[in-house]
Amino acid sequence: MTETAHFVDGDKELDFTKVRATDGQFGYDVNGLLSTTGNIMLDPGFVNTASCESKITYIDGGQGILRYRGYPIEQLAEHASFLETAYLVLNGELPTAAELETFENGIRRKTLIDERMRDLFRCFPRRSHPMPVLSAGIMALSTFAHTPTSADLDTLDDAAVSLLAKVPTLAAYGYKNSMGQPTLYPDNSLSYIENFIRMSFGFPTEPYEFNDAITRGLEVLLILHADHEQNCSTSTVRMVASSGANLYSAISAGVNALSGPKHGGANQAVVEMLQFIRDSGMTTKEFVEKVKNRESGIKLMGFGHRVYRNYDPRAAIIKKHADKILELHTGRQDLLEIAKELEETALSDDYFKERKLYPNVDFYSGLIYEAMGFPINMFTVLFAIGRLPGWIAQYREQVSTSDKIWRPRQIFTGADERDWVPIDQRG
Ligand code: SDX
Numbered sequence: 001m002t003e004t005a006h007f008v009d010g011d012k013e014l015d016f017t018k019v020r021a022t023d024g025q026f027g028y029d030v031n032g033l034l035s036t037t038g039n040i041m042l043d044p045g046f047v048n049t050a051s052c053e054s055k056i057t058y059i060d061g062g063q064g065i066l067r068y069r070g071y072p073i074e075q076l077a078e079h080a081s082f083l084e085t086a087y088l089v090l091n092g093e094l095p096t097a098a099e100l101e102t103f104e105n106g107i108r109r110k111t112l113i114d115e116r117m118r119d120l121f122r123c124f125p126r127r128s129h130p131m132p133v134l135s136a137g138i139m140a141l142s143t144f145a146h147t148p149t150s151a152d153l154d155t156l157d158d159a160a161v162s163l164l165a166k167v168p169t170l171a172a173y174g175y176k177n178s179m180g181q182p183t184l185y186p187d188n189s190l191s192y193i194e195n196f197i198r199m200s201f202g203f204p205t206e207p208y209e210f211n212d213a214i215t216r217g218l219e220v221l222l223i224l225h226a227d228h229e230q231n232c233s234t235s236t237v238r239m240v241a242s243s244g245a246n247l248y249s250a251i252s253a254g255v256n257a258l259s260g261p262k263h264g265g266a267n268q269a270v271v272e273m274l275q276f277i278r279d280s281g282m283t284t285k286e287f288v289e290k291v292k293n294r295e296s297g298i299k300l301m302g303f304g305h306r307v308y309r310n311y312d313p314r315a316a317i318i319k320k321h322a323d324k325i326l327e328l329h330t331g332r333q334d335l336l337e338i339a340k341e342l343e344e345t346a347l348s349d350d351y352f353k354e355r356k357l358y359p360n361v362d363f364y365s366g367l368i369y370e371a372m373g374f375p376i377n378m379f380t381v382l383f384a385i386g387r388l389p390g391w392i393a394q395y396r397e398q399v400s401t402s403d404k405i406w407r408p409r410q411i412f413t414g415a416d417e418r419d420w421v422p423i424d425q426r427g
Contacts, residue, residue, distance in 0.1 A: 012037045023058055025050075040409045047306070050230070051406070052238065056089060056393050057229045061307035066314065068227055069093070077317050082222040083107065083164075083192055086389035089227050090160060090396070103161070104192070110165035111186035111195060113173070114144045121177035130174045130381045131259040135252045137170040138163075142248035149246045150399035159247050160392045167388055168192070171381045172199035175374075193219045196385070201373055214372050217325045218382075221365060224314040225383050227390025229307075233257040233264065237391045241398040242406040254391045255384050261301070264387075266362035267379040270302035271370060274335045277342070284342040292351045300346055302363030309356035318364040322371075329371040336367055 004015035005028050014036040019027040027050050034040055043049040058067045066073040068089050076085050080094075087095040087103050095103060120140050124133055145162060148155040169186055176183045176199075184199045193215050202208035228234065236257035240250040258264035277287050290296045305312060326336050343359055346352045369379045 007033070009037055009039075019053065024060060027053075034409075040411070042411050045306075046235075051235060052230070052398065052402070054229060054394070054397060055092065056390070056397060057227045059229055059307050061305070061309050064308060064310040064313045064316075066228070073224065073313055074317065077220050077223050080223060081192075082219045082226070082386075085223045085226050086164060089389045090393045106161045107165040107192065108188045110162050111169055111188060113141065113166050113169050117141070117144065118173070118183065121173050121183070124174075124177060126178050126180055128174075128178060129259075129377050130171065130178065131255060131265075131377075131384075133174040133177075134167070134171055134381055134384060135255040135259075137174065138167065138248055138252040138255065141166055141170070142246065142252075145248070147246035147248050149244055150241070150403065153396065153400055156247065156392075156396055160389075160396075163247070163251060163392065164388060168196040168385055169199060171378075171385060172196060174381070175200055175378055178375075191215075193222070211328065213325055213328060217321050217368060218372060220321055221318065221368060221382065222386035224317060224361060224365075225386025225390075227387070227393065231263065232260070233387065234391060234394050237395050238398040239406045241395045242402070242404065244399075244405075247392065247395055250395050251388070251391050254387070258384055258387065259380055264362075264380045264383040266301050266360070267366040267369070267383060268376050270339075270362055271335065271366040271376055271379070273301045274338050274342070274367075277338055278334060284338065284345045287342065288345050288349055288351075292349070300342070300352070300357070302366075303346060303352065303359055304355070304357040305360045308358060308360065311358045312360040312363075314361040315359040315363050318361065318368065319359075322364045322368050325368050326371050335370075336364075339364060339367060 003018040003020075005018060006015055007013060014032055016028040016030055016033075019029050021027070030041060041049070056069065058070070059065065068076060068085065069092050071088065071094070076088075080088075083104055084095060084100055087100060117137070117140055120137065121133070124136075141163075145159065146155060148159045173183045182204055184202050184204060186195050187198060188195070190198060194210055197210065197215060197218065198208040230238075233254040237250045237254040240253045241247075261269045276282075277284065287298075288300070291298050291300045322336060326333055343363070346357070352358075365383075366376070366379045369382055370376065374382065
């Protein structure tokens with residue numbers, strides 16, 4: 001039996017259908033509000049509004065729960081590979097051994113990019129931030145590839161495999177270009193993660209020696225970033241998908257949305273914040289006081305979340321890995337100690353407790369990336385590599401469940417109608 005909620009405004013009234021959820025909040029379907037009342041809802045930042053129904057990821061912000069297709073993130077981080085997780089996010093089920101082997105081999109065969117694309121990287125200044133290079137690289141890839149749209153969903157699987165295979169190559173090439181170092185062709189005898197690490201840090205002049213803790217640590221970080229329901233960059237991907245634009249255009253737009261410091265760019269901003277505290281000689285207490293003084297405009301980067309009103313489950317997992325990996329790089333212990341002290345100071349302060357501000361996925365991740373040898377400006381690129389399966393899955397869900405273009409309305413509060421004023425009568 002369909003449940004409804006009754007809405008009354010003066011002489012206008014209608015029933016909103018309640019859209020049931022497997023877990024978490026249900027939705028009031030406000031379809032008919034405009035046609036019945038002549039008015040619309042206003043919800044800046046979409047704090048109270050769902051854009052879609054989805055079957056991919058579930059987050060319970062109060063309980064600190066994150067599940068991909070029903071599987072708890074803690075179990076996937078413990079047991080899964082990144083490609084196993086990508087398969088799950090994309091297809092809805094964990095792969096059998098045969099399905100995983102086919103998926104891995106398909107990706108292994110597509111890690112190369114067109115030779116002409118290698119010139120693309122030489123066009124960018126070496127000081128370029130790798131996020132615009134990645135976004136441009138994905139659009140350049142689209143000029144060499146068949147780019148599926150909602151009209152040909154059957155080719156989406158091939159495009160997904162191609163993007164999963166080539167984006168790490170793009171990222172590594174962009175990084176090598178910024179260092180003025182030669183790029184390495186992928187070595188398909190390696191695992192997905194090893195291939196990316198070697199293309200990023202290897203040299204054609206010598207074999208690359210892997211460190212298993214680093215390789216598994218990066219794989220867990222990518223697993224933790226694989227999807228996160230309707231965050232800013234994923235909503236951007238779905239918005240672009242709704243226009244009928246192809247997959248590559250939507251993913252490139254997602255990369256650009258992710259680059260903002262309030263979103264994926266926060267992992268870079270956290271390490272810069274920790275370095276500032278260290279180099280200024282400021283105590284964590286003094287820094288927290290600056291954050292609480294709103295005039296400063298300083299945020300505690302890596303803290304707070306629109307959905308999590310509890311500890312981000314990903315941050316807890318990353319923190320455990322940080323201890324392990326940073327032991328390998330004692331030089332980074334200083335920033336980790338500042339981060340732990342900063343967390344303790346903030347979590348004992350009413351300003352953060354009252355606003356339910358806890359460490360999010362970005363608070364410790366940058367420390368691990370830096371300990372792995374990545375420069376600060378590569379951190380958000382690593383976030384994008386992890387998020388890619390989620391973006392693709394959300395693109396597919398958007399185009400296969402709705403053909404309605406996303407076109408939000410507005411509340412107009414500007415000037416009322418007025419007549420033209422000749423320029424000699426202005427001012
Ligand atoms: C990601 O959405 C996702 O799922 C994103 C993500 C994913 O996997 O895709 O989880 C990845 O983007 C994580 C978030 C990374 N960003 C940061 O760490 C940047 C710092 N955090 C803030 O910018 C902020 O917390 C946001 C953007 C993350 C969330 O902002 P909201 O939900 O819009 O909350 P808000 O800005 O309305 O803040 C509510 C209050 C305000 O104070 P009051 O006006 O009530 O006095 O909390 C304060 C804010 O000033 N506040 C902070 C703060 N975050 C919020 N104060 C100090 N430091 C902070 N970090």
